[in-house]
Amino acid sequence: MAEIKNAVIFNESQKQLIFDVTSDPTFKHSDWNKEALSKDLSELRSFIRKHYREEQAGKCAYCRKDVSLVSALNCHVEHIVPKSLHDKYMFLPKNLCVVCADCNQIKKDKETLTLNQKGQTRSRYPAVSSGFHIVHPHFDNYEEHIDINRECWYIDKTLKGHFTIGVCKLNQRCGDYGIDEPNEMVQLAIELESAIANDNSLTVKLLKDKMRKLLDI
Ligand SMILES: [Zn+2]
Incomplete structure (x- = not known):
């Protein structure tokens, strides 16, 4: 089941604001974050943030780590299809x-829409999972696409999982520990789990030594 079950619903005054903003020829997608531009727009962003923060149980849609529960600093409203490439989806609840x-900073403006069957850019927002390269929280079950190991190592199960890990550099972030090759660590972690399950103490020791060496501890 998709992570998000209920898309945000805007009230009449919010719909009017969105209409006014999107009808203004001078409004640019980059104005989305400008606090000074409009108090109402800032409040709308807070409303969206609060809705999805609750809907996603305080977890980031792409890495599944905690987002901040009060501050906006580590809880960004994300446009799954980037607003810089497709500004018509800027206020679309399913986007x-x-x-x-x-994740917000690393993913940035990467295209997440797939092409249609004719190999053309889609003219409407897709209503199905296959319309997107990325694991889409409104359409996809995260666990079907990505396994998270030890809260750090991400292993793809599908092409979507592969794309999402790549576009958000999920494994590369573990490079903070001084590891050059994340895949080697993932492989060792899997082998270690298997060795522990088989009670093979000699292999467990060898694998742990290798992991410690990689982690430089
Ligand atoms: Zn994240």
Whole structure:
């Protein structure tokens, strides 16, 4: 089941604001974050953030780590299809969710829409999972696409999982520990789990030594 079950619903005054903003020829997608531009727009962003933060149980849609529960700093309103490439989806409820600051900064403007069957850019927002390269919180069950190991190592199960890990650099962030090759660590972690399950103490020791060496501890 998809992570987000209920897309945000705007009231009449919010719909009017969205209409006014999107009808203004001078409004640009980059104005989304400008606090000074409009108090109402800022309040609308807070409303969206609060809705998806609750809907996603305080987890980032892409890395599944915690987003901040009060501050907006580590809980960004995310445009799953980037607003810089497709500004017509800027306020579309199904194109919105919340993500952590790292995913927001790293994913940026990467195209997430797939081409249609004729190999053309889609003219409407897809209503199905296959319309997107990325694991989409409104359409996809995260666990079907990505396994998270030890809260750090991400292993793809599908092409979507592969795309999402790549576009958000999920494994590369573990490079903070000084690891050059995340895949080697993932492989060792899997082998270690198997060795522990088989009670093979010699292999467990060898694998742990290798992991410690990789982690430089
Ligand atoms: Zn994240």
